[in-house]
Amino acid sequence: MSFKSIAVSAALIxxxxxxxxxxxxxxxxxxxxxxxxAAGGGTDVMARTISPYLEKYLGNGTxxxxxxxxxxxGQIGVxxxxxxxxxxxxxxxxxxxxxxxxxxxxxxxxSTESFTYLANxxxxxxxxxxxxxxxxxxxxxxxxxxxxxPGGVTVAMSSLxxxxxxxxxxxxxxxxxxxxxxxxSGSAPARSALMGGHVTMGIINVSEVVNFRDELNVLGxxxxxxxxxxxxxxxxxxxxxxxxxxxxxxxxxxxxxxxDVKSKLLSAFQKTYEDPDFQAAMRKSGNPxxxxxxxxxxxxxxxxxxxxxxxxxxxxxx
Amino acid sequence: xxxxxxxxxxxxxxxxxxxxxxIGVIAGICVGALPGLxxxxxxxxxxxxxxxxxxxxxxxxxxxxxxxxxxGGSIPAVLLRIPGTPAAVATSFDGYPxxxxxxxGYALQVAVVSSSLGGIASALVLMLLAPPLAKVTLLFGPSExxxxxxxxxxxxxxxLGGDVIKGLISAAFGxxxxxxxxxxxxxxxxxxxxxxxxxxxxxxxxxLVGLYALPPAVALLEEVRDxxxxxxxxxxxxxxxxxxxxxxxxxKTWIRSSVIGVFVGILPGAGGSxxxxxxxxxxxxxxxxxxxxxxxxPEGVAASETSNNADTAAALIPAxxxxxxxxxxxxxxxxxxxIHGLQPGPMLFRDNPDIxxxxxxxxxxxxxxxxxxxxxxxxxxxAQVLRLPRPLLGAIILALIFIGVYSINxxxxxxxxxxxxxxxxxxxxxxxxxxxxxxLGLILGGFAEQNLRLALxxxxxxxxxxxxxxxxxIIIAMILIVVFMPLISRGIRRLKARPDAG
Numbered sequence: 018m019s020f021k022s023i024a025v026s027a028a029l030i031x032x033x034x035x036x037x038x039x040x041x042x043x044x045x046x047x048x049x050x051x052x053x054x055a056a057g058g059g060t061d062v063m064a065r066t067i068s069p070y071l072e073k074y075l076g077n078g079t080x081x082x083x084x085x086x087x088x089x090x091g092q093i094g095v096x097x098x099x100x101x102x103x104x105x106x107x108x109x110x111x112x113x114x115x116x117x118x119x120x121x122x123x124x125x126x127x128s129t130e131s132f133t134y135l136a137n138x139x140x141x142x143x144x145x146x147x148x149x150x151x152x153x154x155x156x157x158x159x160x161x162x163x164x165x166x167p168g169g170v171t172v173a174m175s176s177l178x179x180x181x182x183x184x185x186x187x188x189x190x191x192x193x194x195x196x197x198x199x200x201x202s203g204s205a206p207a208r209s210a211l212m213g214g215h216v217t218m219g220i221i222n223v224s225e226v227v228n229f230r231d232e233l234n235v236l237g238x239x240x241x242x243x244x245x246x247x248x249x250x251x252x253x254x255x256x257x258x259x260x261x262x263x264x265x266x267x268x269x270x271x272x273x274x275x276x277d278v279k280s281k282l283l284s285a286f287q288k289t290y291e292d293p294d295f296q297a298a299m300r301k302s303g304n305p306x307x308x309x310x311x312x313x314x315x316x317x318x319x320x321x322x323x324x325x326x327x328x329x330x331x332x333x334x335x
Numbered sequence: 336x337x338x339x340x341x342x343x344x345x346x347x348x349x350x351x352x353x354x355x356x357x358i359g360v361i362a363g364i365c366v367g368a369l370p371g372l373x374x375x376x377x378x379x380x381x382x383x384x385x386x387x388x389x390x391x392x393x394x395x396x397x398x399x400x401x402x403x404x405x406x407g408g409s410i411p412a413v414l415l416r417i418p419g420t421p422a423a424v425a426t427s428f429d430g431y432p433x434x435x436x437x438x439x440g441y442a443l444q445v446a447v448v449s450s451s452l453g454g455i456a457s458a459l460v461l462m463l464l465a466p467p468l469a470k471v472t473l474l475f476g477p478s479e480x481x482x483x484x485x486x487x488x489x490x491x492x493x494x495l496g497g498d499v500i501k502g503l504i505s506a507a508f509g510x511x512x513x514x515x516x517x518x519x520x521x522x523x524x525x526x527x528x529x530x531x532x533x534x535x536x537x538x539x540x541x542x543l544v545g546l547y548a549l550p551p552a553v554a555l556l557e558e559v560r561d562x563x564x565x566x567x568x569x570x571x572x573x574x575x576x577x578x579x580x581x582x583x584x585x586x587k588t589w590i591r592s593s594v595i596g597v598f599v600g601i602l603p604g605a606g607g608s609x610x611x612x613x614x615x616x617x618x619x620x621x622x623x624x625x626x627x628x629x630x631x632x633p634e635g636v637a638a639s640e641t642s643n644n645a646d647t648a649a650a651l652i653p654a655x656x657x658x659x660x661x662x663x664x665x666x667x668x669x670x671x672x673x674i675h676g677l678q679p680g681p682m683l684f685r686d687n688p689d690i691x692x693x694x695x696x697x698x699x700x701x702x703x704x705x706x707x708x709x710x711x712x713x714x715x716x717x718a719q720v721l722r723l724p725r726p727l728l729g730a731i732i733l734a735l736i737f738i739g740v741y742s743i744n745x746x747x748x749x750x751x752x753x754x755x756x757x758x759x760x761x762x763x764x765x766x767x768x769x770x771x772x773x774x775l776g777l778i779l780g781g782f783a784e785q786n787l788r789l790a791l792x793x794x795x796x797x798x799x800x801x802x803x804x805x806x807x808x809i810i811i812a813m814i815l816i817v818v819f820m821p822l823i824s825r826g827i828r829r830l831k832a833r834p835d836a837g
Binding site for chain 1: 379474476520532534659668670744792
């Protein structure tokens with residue numbers, strides 16, 4: 018080994034050592050935020066709304082670059098996050114129960130172990146809606162109709178294997194009746210089919226109904242407590258039905274994120290959530306917020322997977 | 336409501352907002368004219384930048400891009416038989432033969448005037464009739480939409496070209512492509528071979544560019560001979576203002592195609608290409624000289640271009656009132672609205688009238704500006720492109736389509752797919768298989784299938800649900816008339832001819 022190559026290796030070691038210690042100064046360059054959906058979708062708007070606040074609370078003048086990797090209902094993007102280097106410079110959006118459901122109904126190149134769970138930010142509970150013209154306006158009327166003619170109640174929803182589908186399975190179990198799922202491509206077409214009276218009932222999310230209260234009957238909301246987006250909608254629990262379900266949207270990083278980087282990110286999410294400007298921005302874009310941080314988020318994810326597995330084993334959706 | 340319209344006007348007329356529309360229209364024409372780049376893509380690229388913009392500036396640009404691109408797509412369709420956007424396929428039927436006859440300049444003028452008129456009609460409908468038309472949209476459930484798709488397929492009859500068998504094979508190929516991806520009703524993957532990239536189906540732009548743009552672009556590379564560049568640079572045009580009086584005879588087609596475009600626009604999920612195909616077919620049916628169509632009839636260009644622009648603002652009616660985008664572009668625009676906290680629904684009109692009605696004015700201005708900007712750009716600038724040496728032109732187009740297809744989803748997979756379609760397109764062209772049925776099959780096949788199955792799911796498998804509503808019955812009657820009219824009229828003609836012969 019010549020003197021030159023020794024010098025080069027020494028230099029390399031020194032460089033590595035300095036980068037190692039510089040970890041404490043995370044972030045020292047831009048952070049990529051991978052969004053598994055196209056620009057302008059609900060998840061994308063959430064990512065772009067939160068970015069400036071995260072930049073502010075991560076400090077060091079860092080910038081967050083939103084990268085859209087649409088396709089396969091978010092699976093392509095989330096797989097890219099799982100495969101990225103766990104250095105804190107790649108984080109991504111994460112949707113529940115969809116991301117976990119895909120590990121059951123498709124070949125997924127990731128599992129619950131593939132991520133460092135950062136923060137769940139949005140919790141959008143399901144609601145049951147019927148057309149204004151319908152004679153079903155309460156839960157009791159709905160249950161009666163469903164028990165009278167098994168499969169006669171048609172249910173508009175956004176897709177198979179999503180939060181609305183899981184909610185339907187729970188409803189079926191709780192009410193002891195069969196329903197016919199009608200999967201439209203997206204909640205808006207489902208909601209319109211409902212407004213036109215082409216289906217009996219629909220399952221959507223509370224954020225999708227607040228602007229259409231005059232056109233639809235809302236039978237109840239699947240949350241623990243009433244939503245502050247529409248506090249006149251009674252929860253199902255109040256009405257004696259044990260139904261809690263919703264769509265969750267949050268952020269993850271690849272597994273094995275260094276502890277100091279993780280704690281910086283978690284504290285940035287915490288501070289962002291507490292920022293009243295952020296809350297106002299989320300409210301304006303129709304996102305009901307609820308923060309679940311770090312280990313609690315991981316527990317929430319496991320809970321969702323257990324539920325999805327249970328449904329998948331008893332009533333597979335494909 | 337009309338008071339709100341007037342109140343929104345001053346803000347729209349401010350310099351910055353007006354300039355946004357002008358920039359949007361110019362950008363839209365360029366994007367539309369470049370094969371592989373589409374309005375959907377341009378607006379998706381724009382969206383992240385609009386975060387910090389004033390809402391009306393952002394929306395004005397989008398309105399401009401949408402209108403500009405719908406016309407821009409006709410430029411390469413006419414000059415090179417490469418549709419710049421899916422909606423310009425029908426424009427190439429007569430536009431390209433016109434260019435070959437040395438009337439390309441006139442074809443572009445007809446296109447820009449028709450586009451502009453269609454856009455104006457559409458914007459007026461959006462401004463004045465949005466709430467009642469949203470009620471019409473609600474009448475169309477899955478079974479009604481299924482019949483509309485079937486009605487659209489009746490247009491295939493013309494697109495089949497000379498050889499019916501080859502035409503049907505092309506159409507079947509298009510329908511087959513529409514099957515690829517996840518089956519939304521049962522959740523099973525179809526023909527994806529484990530590729531996640533195929534789960535959402537094949538993007539129409541990937542297919543269109545592969546079939547239509549790649550083979551001719553490669554062929555351009557082979558034409559090394561020098562052209563008489565002095566003459567090809569001019570399109571033998573008079574000023575657009577002198578040309579307009581001569582076009583007034585297309586007024587019936589303009590009205591008919593505007594109505595068709597608006598109607599297709601308010602239907603969820605149909606889009607500009609279906610509007611263009613339908614109105615081309617209807618205009619041809621109504622014409623006194625249907626045998627000249629496809630050989631350079633300016634009225635064909637007028638029909639297609641009027642309706643693909645009449646689709647634009649109308650597609651925003653279901654988008655703004657119900658949150659269901661009528662077209663892929665309207666879907667991206669909804670995202671642009673959402674970013675500014677403007678959520679679709681009846682509340683939108685009540686809570687943000689200045690922005691919503693301002694946006695509608697911008698659509699109107701964009702359509703009007705199209706004549707001035709489009710006329711000048713098309714006849715003076717884009718025609719100059721033809722003066723470029725052919726291999727250089729081919730190389731530029733190739734670069735653009737690779738960039739365009741890559742940027743749809745930001746992945747190479749789509750580029751390889753496009754190259755595969757290019758190979759298929761090359762052989763289809765050599766073997767004289769018509770290309771338009773493939774496009775129509777892809778658009779309408781999936782559309783018809785999904786809605787048929789949703790309807791049957793709602794009806795519990797009972798086929799009678801398909802004819803249960805009044806709207807369904809009306810469309811079925813229309814289909815029967817369209818399909819059997821030629822037979823009946825031939826029969827009548829034969830009856831009339833018999834006494835003379837006998």
